[in-house]
Amino acid sequence: MTAWAENIIKRKINKEMRALAPLTRSAPEDLTEEMLLDIKLSDMITRTKAAAPTLWSILQSASYTPLQAKRNTYKTPDTSIIMITAMMSYSRSNRRCKLQKVNSIYLKSTGLASKGFDTLNAYGLTMNQKWVYTGLERLSETSRTTLLLEIKTFPYRGSHDNLNIRFVAYEQRLNNSTHFDSGTAATIFVIKDPSVIVPDCAAYQAKWASGAKDPITYPEILDLDYNATTRLDQQSIHIILGFLVNAPAFEFNTYVYKDSEVFSRPPAVLQLATGPEHATQQFVLDTEHEEEASYDGNERCLGLWFKQLKVLTDMQKANMSRKYPIVWIGDQLTTSRIRGLKKFFAWDDNAWDRLEFFY
Incomplete structure (x- = not known):
C-alpha cells in the first residue's frame, strides 16, 4: 500500500513539474x-502554487511545521520553496533557468568570485561564470546602443569617480597575483522630462559674466539659510517621527491618534513632476583603467567618456560645444580638478578645448 501511494504521488508530482516548465x-x-x-x-x-499544488503542499509540510505556522507571524517558507522548485526544474533542463539568471546577475553585482559561481551552479542556484560574463557583455552592448540613441534626442548629465577593485588569483604566479587596482567609473543621466528647458551655452555664459560682476555676498547667504530654517525644521521633525511610527513594534495602524496632522508630510517647496514620462534614465559607461586624482587623469578620463559617447570628429565636437552646457557631477576632488582644467585651458583656440560647455 505504501509503495502504491508513493507511486501515485510520484506520477502527480512529475505531471506538476511538467506544468512548471512554462x-x-x-x-x-x-x-x-x-x-x-x-x-x-x-x-x-x-x-x-497554482501550477503545482501537491508539490508545494509537500515542500511546505517538510519545511514548516504546524507549530511554526502558529508561532511565526512574519516568517514564511515561500521563498525557500520557490527556490527549491526552481532548482528541481533547472536539474531537469538547463533551459528552465529564469530565477537562476536573476540570482546570477544579482550575485555578480555584489562581487561574488568566479569560484563561487561554479559552486552555486553545481547546486543549481545560479548559471555558470561563463554565462555571467557573456550575459553582462550582452547587457552592456544593449545599454550602450540605447544610450547613443537617447543622447541624440534628450539632454544629459554625467558623473564620474574613482574606484578600487580587488583582483583575486587562486593560482599564484609571478604575473598572476592578488592585488588592488584603481580605475574610474562614469554614469550618464538622460533627462526625459518634457517640462525641462534645455539650457543654452551662450545664455549661460552671459549669465555667468553678469553674476561675476555682482557675486553673492556672505550676508545674503545667511539670509537664505535663515529663511529656510522653518522648512528644514518641519522636514526634520517629519523624518524623525517617520522612524518612530514606522517601527514594527509601534504598530502605527492601531495608534489612536494616527490621523493627526502631526504625521502629515510638510508641504513641498518646489515639487517636481513624477511619473514614467518624467523619469530620468541612468546608463553606466565602461570602467576605464585611469586614475582621476590628478589633472592629467581627469583630462584623459573626459576624453575617454566622450570617445565612448561617439563624439569623435571635429564637427561633432564643435556642435556639442555650441549646443548646450553639460553638467558634470562629482565630489569635491572631481569638481576642483575639472574647474582647474577649465582655468588651464582658458586660452586655448576653441570652445571644445576650453571646456566652455562643461559645468
Missing part, C-alpha cells in the same frame, strides 16, 4: 534588461 523556461542566450525586470518573485510564487 513558468521557469528561459533560453540561456535570452537576456535583456526588460526580461530581468519583468521577473517578480511574488508572481512566481503565486503561479507556482
Whole structure:
C-alpha cells in the first residue's frame, strides 16, 4: 500500500513539474534588461502554487511545521520553496533557468568570485561564470546602443569617480597575483522630462559674466539659510517621527491618534513632476583603467567618456560645444580638478578645448 501511494504521488508530482516548465523556461542566450525586470518573485510564487499544488503542499509540510505556522507571524517558507522548485526544474533542463539568471546577475553585482559561481551552479542556484560574463557583455552592448540613441534626442548629465577593485588569483604566479587596482567609473543621466528647458551655452555664459560682476555676498547667504530654517525644521521633525511610527513594534495602524496632522508630510517647496514620462534614465559607461586624482587623469578620463559617447570628429565636437552646457557631477576632488582644467585651458583656440560647455 505504501509503495502504491508513493507511486501515485510520484506520477502527480512529475505531471506538476511538467506544468512548471512554462513558468521557469528561459533560453540561456535570452537576456535583456526588460526580461530581468519583468521577473517578480511574488508572481512566481503565486503561479507556482497554482501550477503545482501537491508539490508545494509537500515542500511546505517538510519545511514548516504546524507549530511554526502558529508561532511565526512574519516568517514564511515561500521563498525557500520557490527556490527549491526552481532548482528541481533547472536539474531537469538547463533551459528552465529564469530565477537562476536573476540570482546570477544579482550575485555578480555584489562581487561574488568566479569560484563561487561554479559552486552555486553545481547546486543549481545560479548559471555558470561563463554565462555571467557573456550575459553582462550582452547587457552592456544593449545599454550602450540605447544610450547613443537617447543622447541624440534628450539632454544629459554625467558623473564620474574613482574606484578600487580587488583582483583575486587562486593560482599564484609571478604575473598572476592578488592585488588592488584603481580605475574610474562614469554614469550618464538622460533627462526625459518634457517640462525641462534645455539650457543654452551662450545664455549661460552671459549669465555667468553678469553674476561675476555682482557675486553673492556672505550676508545674503545667511539670509537664505535663515529663511529656510522653518522648512528644514518641519522636514526634520517629519523624518524623525517617520522612524518612530514606522517601527514594527509601534504598530502605527492601531495608534489612536494616527490621523493627526502631526504625521502629515510638510508641504513641498518646489515639487517636481513624477511619473514614467518624467523619469530620468541612468546608463553606466565602461570602467576605464585611469586614475582621476590628478589633472592629467581627469583630462584623459573626459576624453575617454566622450570617445565612448561617439563624439569623435571635429564637427561633432564643435556642435556639442555650441549646443548646450553639460553638467558634470562629482565630489569635491572631481569638481576642483575639472574647474582647474577649465582655468588651464582658458586660452586655448576653441570652445571644445576650453571646456566652455562643461559645468
